[in-house]
Amino acid sequence: MAELRLSGVAKRYGGTVEVLRDIDLEIARGELIVFVGPSGCGKSTLLRMIAGLESISDGVLEIEGRVVNDIPPAQRGIAMVFQSYALYPHMTVRENMAFALKLARKSRTEIDAAVAAAAEKLQLTDYLDRLPKALSGGQRQRVAIGRAIVRDPKVYLFDEPLSNLDAALRVATRIEIAQLKEQMPDSTMIYVTHDQVEAMTLASRIVVLANKGIAQVGTPLELYDSPENEFVARFIGSPAMNLLAGRITQSGAQTRVALDGGGQALVAIPTGAEDLGAAVNLGVRPEDLEETTGDYVLGGRVAITEALGEHTLLYLGEEGPGDARIAKLPGTRSALRGTDIRLTARPDKLHLFRDGRSMKPR
Amino acid sequence: MSPALQGLVMIVLGVGGCVGYFYGANLLLDRVIFPARGAQAGRNINRANLVRPWLFLLPALVALSLYLVYPVIETLRLSLTDRSQGGAFVGLANYRQMAAEPKFWEAMRNNLMWLVVVPALSTGFGLLAAQLTDRIRWGNIAKSIIFMPMAISFVGAAVIWKLVYDARPEGTEQIGVLNALYLWLGGAEPQQWLTLIPANTFLLMIVLIWVQTGFAMVILSAALRGIPEDTIEAAIIDGAGPMQVFFRIKVPQIASTIVVVWTTITLVVLKVFDIVFAMTNGQWGTQVLANYMYDKMFRANDWGLGSASAMVIMLLVLPILIWNVRTARREMR
């Protein structure tokens, strides 16, 4: 059964400014769903609508089969962890975690037990009597999570919980969250981030938001291997996928594409005779490119090399770095700078987009 | 010269004088006394920078010691002397005499009552107004109206409220709002409100509350806006209702500001004079310390007793003042 279902959900501000529309999404119990998307695409808005902090302009939101559109946040069975932690500055860690339970008039012993258990889980036992200002960023983050845990919600909502932490702490906390999720296999989590690594490592499914709607929903590897459209293709993966304009010259079980840049590609995607001559974009990920002496997908002069030890990034072409074609070759290949190079990729690693949509059958 | 013109000239002279002093003194310091030239340039710049703060503080220090420190010392001295004995030193006799006067204790009692009621109600109403006006569309208009009494002098406010409490003989049209209301509600005859003990003291307090609520509201409104929105949202998700959000999340977060507002109003209350002076002049059991002092000093011309009561007021104000400055300073850090 779906733990959480959104059907036709929309958000308008002031009746006119449309931020989200036609959001359909089903989330099963125990999933960890990650919302990603460019800044301002409405990730936080969608999360806050689920939390009940923003009204729902249109559509239906159900939690465990119950329509909660007009139910106040506290009764939706959700808990939220804010980007800025939002700890109550005048309460100790213990009071912060106990606040919701006190409001719910739980018994003293029940509250103490719940707080102790959460503190144990998050290694906060030694800090229970401190005020938030006497904690480090990572500890504050854990208190915020603890405040959610004690309420034992059906759904956890996280809005960029790690973005205020430094890089090392972010990795550590990310792993902690993953472990926490493992300890609580039945709890459902929705997690907003713009960090790709967080999305790829944590998510059971990723929801890519763009242009006021959902661009694609899928497991991390589905999004990586079979992006449904050019937006997702370029959004997932770093450096982003190269898109090369071309024309279909031969259709069939495999498709041959002549690229405007002079290259040739054989793609393991079937097309029909009616596609012959169609203008398409060929997608190839930098890490799938390899050197060749024969038919090439991508060729040209290497303008810049970035050696990262494990691999080297090559920027091809005369254009600025924004438009450059990028290839990622293993090892250190700094010597390639300024030389001409030809690159190709295996047919099953190539993507084809027509009018922005993937031609891969599903 | 018309008084308005005179006022304008004084403003120009005063402001011009200040600017002239700071500019001129600075110039003198940099050009003549420690010029940043020659072999000693570096040393001179350092010395000039050491002297400069004192140069700028000098007028304030002079004015303060002339108009504040000296009077305090002189008042203390006078409070220990007796006018009828040609200013002879009499020790604590004035204080003893004062302690024996019922009117003094009435003033003390009333001051204490003012101290309890006015800061509490002003801060309370101010907090309420701040919270409510932040939520509504015409809140800013409401805010301006609530703040407006701040612009009225205490005497002006007293006159306004004297009219509100005014009583005309029975049968004639009442111009006092309170009596009009009282009769309309079925009261038998118009009341001389300001002579009714003990209600009259509270009627006087209302005037000060009316004036001070605006001050409390403005400061507390700014503090309320400074509360991070997400702590409020977190509380809502935790299940807090509007009242709980207000009392358990918002108020504790602005507690230090509330204390500063409270103590600031307390200081005003301890010095309250104009309102009582203009409305009852301390009759009918409404005496307060400042008016008592004025009575002794300028009506009875007893400088010894007057000074003694002034010292009492100062002793009461001092601890609150020190505490207030401390909290305000901690706030700023």
Ligand SMILES: Nc1ncnc2c1ncn2[C@@H]1O[C@H](COP(=O)(O)OP(=O)(O)OP(=O)(O)O)[C@@H](O)[C@H]1O
């Ligand atoms: N009160 C409002 N009135 C009008 N527009 C708003 C309001 N609040 C948010 N928006 C708009 O809604 C859009 C989505 O905002 P939201 O905060 O959900 O973005 P986001 O995806 O979380 O971005 P980020 O990654 O930067 O956090 C933005 O374009 C924003 O300008």
Ligand SMILES: [Mg+2]
């Ligand atoms: Mg956001």
